[in-house]
Amino acid sequence: MKLLQPGRITEMSGLTGMGMTRLGLGLLAEPSQRAPVVVLDVKGWLSPVAAWEMGVDSSRLVIVRCSDPQLWPQVAAALIDGVQAVYAEVPAGVRDQHLRRLAALARARRTGVALRPLGDALPSGVAHLRLRAREVRWEGAERGHGQLRRRYLVVEASGRGVAGMTRTIEMVDDGTDVMRVVSEAVAEERQPARVAG
Amino acid sequence: MWYPKLLPKSGSQPASPVDRSADVRWFETVVEVIEDLVPRVEVAEPGLAYVPVGGAVRYYGGEQVLAEKIAGAIPPGALLGLADGPFAARQAAERAEEHDPLIVEDTASFLRDLEIDALGPSELAETFRWLGVTTLGSLAQLPREAVASRFGVEGLSAHRLAAGEDRVPQPRPIPPEYAVESVHHEDPLEMAEQVAFLTRSLAARLLGRLARDGISPFRVMVEVEAADGTVRQRTWRSTDPFTEHALAERVWWQVRAWIDTPGGIPGGVVRLRLDPSDLSGEGRQLALLEPVERDGETTWQEVAIDRHDAERALSRAQALVGPDAVLQAVPRGGRMPHEQVEWYPWGDQPPDVASDAPWPGKIPPPSPALATSKPPPIEVEWDGGMPVRIRLGTRWETVLSWSGPWRMVGRWWEGEGPADRYQIVTSVGAVLCVVKDGRTYLAGVYD
Numbered sequence: 001m002k003l004l005q006p007g008r009i010t011e012m013s014g015l016t017g018m019g020m021t022r023l024g025l026g027l028l029a030e031p032s033q034r035a036p037v038v039v040l041d042v043k044g045w046l047s048p049v050a051a052w053e054m055g056v057d058s059s060r061l062v063i064v065r066c067s068d069p070q071l072w073p074q075v076a077a078a079l080i081d082g083v084q085a086v087y088a089e090v091p092a093g094v095r096d097q098h099l100r101r102l103a104a105l106a107r108a109r110r111t112g113v114a115l116r117p118l119g120d121a122l123p124s125g126v127a128h129l130r131l132r133a134r135e136v137r138w139e140g141a142e143r144g145h146g147q148l149r150r151r152y153l154v155v156e157a158s159g160r161g162v163a164g165m166t167r168t169i170e171m172v173d174d175g176t177d178v179m180r181v182v183s184e185a186v187a188e189e190r191q192p193a194r195v196a197g
Numbered sequence: 198m199w200y201p202k203l204l205p206k207s208g209s210q211p212a213s214p215v216d217r218s219a220d221v222r223w224f225e226t227v228v229e230v231i232e233d234l235v236p237r238v239e240v241a242e243p244g245l246a247y248v249p250v251g252g253a254v255r256y257y258g259g260e261q262v263l264a265e266k267i268a269g270a271i272p273p274g275a276l277l278g279l280a281d282g283p284f285a286a287r288q289a290a291e292r293a294e295e296h297d298p299l300i301v302e303d304t305a306s307f308l309r310d311l312e313i314d315a316l317g318p319s320e321l322a323e324t325f326r327w328l329g330v331t332t333l334g335s336l337a338q339l340p341r342e343a344v345a346s347r348f349g350v351e352g353l354s355a356h357r358l359a360a361g362e363d364r365v366p367q368p369r370p371i372p373p374e375y376a377v378e379s380v381h382h383e384d385p386l387e388m389a390e391q392v393a394f395l396t397r398s399l400a401a402r403l404l405g406r407l408a409r410d411g412i413s414p415f416r417v418m419v420e421v422e423a424a425d426g427t428v429r430q431r432t433w434r435s436t437d438p439f440t441e442h443a444l445a446e447r448v449w450w451q452v453r454a455w456i457d458t459p460g461g462i463p464g465g466v467v468r469l470r471l472d473p474s475d476l477s478g479e480g481r482q483l484a485l486l487e488p489v490e491r492d493g494e495t496t497w498q499e500v501a502i503d504r505h506d507a508e509r510a511l512s513r514a515q516a517l518v519g520p521d522a523v524l525q526a527v528p529r530g531g532r533m534p535h536e537q538v539e540w541y542p543w544g545d546q547p548p549d550v551a552s553d554a555p556w557p558g559k560i561p562p563p564s565p566a567l568a569t570s571k572p573p574p575i576e577v578e579w580d581g582g583m584p585v586r587i588r589l590g591t592r593w594e595t596v597l598s599w600s601g602p603w604r605m606v607g608r609w610w611e612g613e614g615p616a617d618r619y620q621i622v623t624s625v626g627a628v629l630c631v632v633k634d635g636r637t638y639l640a641g642v643y644d
Contacts (some may be wrong), residue, residue: 007457017589018628021644023568026373036507043567047534047641048526050566062543064514065522075517078411082510138622138643141600147561148600148620148627148643178603 001162001169003083003129004085006110008161009103011122013192014133019153022050022173023071023131024087024114029055031085031112038079040088042067042118053175073102080105084114099126128162134168149176150174198231198265199276200224203244209554216441217243221450230270237433239416243450246284246601247434262300280304282363283436288315302403305361321348325355333359355525364488375517375586377403378470379384385465389456392466393449400445401516403471408509413438414473419451422549424464424594429455434475441512442544444471454587484508532559532605533618534568534629558605561616565629565641572631579623584621587628595621602632 004010004027012020027052028037037060039046044065051056066075068109079086080102103121103126103153106113107184115122134156140149151173171181203220222242228246231238235253240246242559250263257263258578263279277298278289285304293299301307307473308315311333316322319354336344337360345353357363377399384551386392417439418432431445448471456462480625515523529550531537535558539550584596600620607613616633618640 015625016234016567016644017623017642019566019626019644022563025372025566036511038511045567045569045642047538047564047566047568049528049537050536052528052564053564058525059547061525062511063524063526064511064518065524066518067286071517075514077518078513079510082506082513084507089250136626138598138627141598141620141622141627143460144599144601146600148563148622151563151627151643171565197287 001167003131004031004112004114005128005161006084006112007107008112008128009106009122009126010112010161011127011130011159012114012116013130014155018118018133018136019151019173020131020133021046021138022054022063022106023153023155024052024116024169025056026054027060027114028087030083030178032060033056035084036062037085039063040072040076040079040086041065042089042091043068073081076102077105079112079196080111081109087114088116090115090117090119090122094119098153099123102126108154118172127159129157130159132156132158138183151160198246198248198271199278199287200227200244200274201276203272204242205490218450218453222454225451227271227275229383231267234266234270239432240451241283241434241436243263245287247286249281249551260300261298264300268296268298275317280307281361283434284358284363285361308359308361309337316358319351321351323354324348336571338457345434347457353417354624369475374638375403375406375476376470376472377406378468380468381465385467387465392452392456392469395466395469396448397445399469399471400448401441401512402445404439404441404509404512407473407476412476415439415475416473417444417448418470418472418474419448420468420470420472421452421455421462421466421486422468422470424467427463429462432474440508440544441516476492498549515543530554530559532556533631534560534564535570536562558603560629560641563643565643567644568641569639572640575628575630575637575639577630579636583628584619587621587623587630588627589623589625595623596621596623598622605631 008032010027012024014020025039025065031037036058039061041063044067046063048058048061048063051061055191066072066179072091076088080149099122101132115127126197133153136153137152138148138150139145153173155169155171156166157169203224209351213252224240224243228240228451231248235248235250237401238246238248250260253263254260257266260279260494264279267631268275268277270428274295276290276293276295278301279298280289280301281304285301285308288358289301309332311326311330313322313333315333315337325336330339336356339356340515341353341356344356379395379399386395395404404413415438416432416434420428420430422428431451433451435443438581448580453468488568511523520542524540525543526540527547529535529539529552531550531586539548541548576584577584584599586595599622602619603618603619604615614634616631619630619632621628621630628639631638631640
């Protein structure tokens with residue numbers, strides 16, 4: 001399963017701290033080997049160090065900061081129009097119609113876009129693939145000794161990108177440029193529709 | 198025509214990104230001297246000008262005579278090269294001696310023996326060298342399709358140059374509405390800052406107008422009219438289509454040079470016009486093959502990749518949010534995540550910083566994806582020096598594990614006290630905290 005596809009929107013949701021930003025930056029690693037990639041940073045906190053660790057080429061990574069929800073749709077549209085891969089935080093207050101237009105623009109320009117909503121979830125029909133962090137577990141730190149070494153992240157994937165079936169993926173991140181999928185399972189089997197007769 | 202004192206060799210590092218107005222001012226006097234002999238000189242950089250000599254050679258009776266005439270007229274220090282096309286001419290100039298212009302008879306065989314570094318300081322040239330392709334001749338011998346599919350537009354362009362096929366401007370009519378002009382007859386611009394602002398906005402207007410049609414210029418003529426009616430013109434050219442940043446910079450250098458030369462722009466600027474030529478839509482060519490994964494299989498599909506689209510997109514974003522908000526970064530040494538980053542505005546040269554020195558006490562990877570240089574306070578409950586609960590947003594989370602304290606001694610000579618760092622893990626993730634003077638601050642989130 002490819003998490004960032006040309007012309008598609010991938011929604012990345014979950015509580016801040018669970019690891020979705022790092023996963024989103026990792027999606028830019030492969031496109032950055034060919035062309036510039038962009039991160040649209042709303043809070044101004046995004047650290048390129050994590051992106052470099054995930055394999056993003058530093059010479060091709062551009063970080064655009066925009067915290068104004070009124071201006072954000074224009075900036076996002078300008079970037080999606082010309083850059084091959086974009087990871088964008090979405091500030092609270094961006095209107096649904098703007099997000100739908102951005103999805104159409106991404107389709108037309110074949111741009112791979114990962115959106116990380118900081119407020120409400122994206123409106124339906126925008127995301128081709130929805131990734132939601134469900135659980136996170138860290139190894140390495142104990143009661144004062146040790147250090148953070150490895151994170152296990154359980155992500156739920158849903159939407160058209162997984163043919164409508166919800167899948168659960170467990171990934172491990174040890175600070176190298178590979179976030180490995182350690183297990184993948186269909187979480188919910190489709191039940192036959194109940195028929196009254 | 199090349200002045201090494203103003204501009205490094207094409208195979209070496211580019212000139213430092215300083216204001217080059219002074220160089221342009223001096224070079225403008227040189228260009229004016231050449232224009233007395235040969236019209237339509239095109240400036241590429243301060244220190245590098247191209248002179249189309251076709252008609253002048255016939256007029257003066259030979260290339261050698263013309264080259265000697267130019268060399269005799271301009272200030273010492275210049276190197277002259279004559280060849281077919283700007284790329285070969287520049288290479289010839291770099292190999293010429295002062296007072297001894299290098300006139301290339303057979304451009305293809307001249308290029309064949311040049312080192313691959315002649316393509317300029319790029320990763321591409323390094324990759325070719327690593328692959329054993331050390332001369333332009335050996336590159337030209339490779340099949341063009343193979344080079345294009347492996348190295349993209351950049352590779353294709355390098356292959357063309359190596360084969361002696363420099364870009365030939367497309368003879369196409371240019372609609373007059375492409376030119377942009379700003380007129381100030383009633384209130385001439387006399388302040389340099391006003392003119393500087395105008396150059397930037399005109400450059401953005403010009404490239405925005407062309408971008409709508411998917412084209413960009415390789416050549417732009419700058420024309421200024423002074424309040425007394427004097428009109429000055431100069432054409433600038435670029436190897437790649439102009440970006441907004443590059444064009445605005447060159448227009449400003451040029452106008453500044455005219456302002457500062459004796460006579461200047463009497464009475465101020467009443468009209469500034471940018472006239473594009475040698476337009477190209479080559480950025481939008483469908484020329485690249487990309488792997489596309491479909492149903493678990495990888496197929497190769499022709500997709501549109503525009504190397505100039507990204508620059509235009511970033512230029513537009515820069516116009517919306519300002520140059521300080523469109524950034525790139527290079528790694529540097531430091532203990533905290535925010536200290537390990539040297540930011541610079543997109544479009545500038547990357548700063549030269551050392552990043553390979555050891556930094557004892559550095560936060561080890563995986564690094565927090567969110568980090569700040571101005572950590573806000575965060576509430577943490579402590580029990581005997583051990584974190585028990587941490588407030589994340591509106592909720593309190595129980596601390597599951599932690600590492601630290603890791604002592605960090607600040608710049609004590611500047612009055613900065615020591616601080617302790619903690620990595621704190623909860624059921625919803627991990628954060629990096631700093632405890633200083635009894636207060637806890639949030640320095641990063643392992644999101």
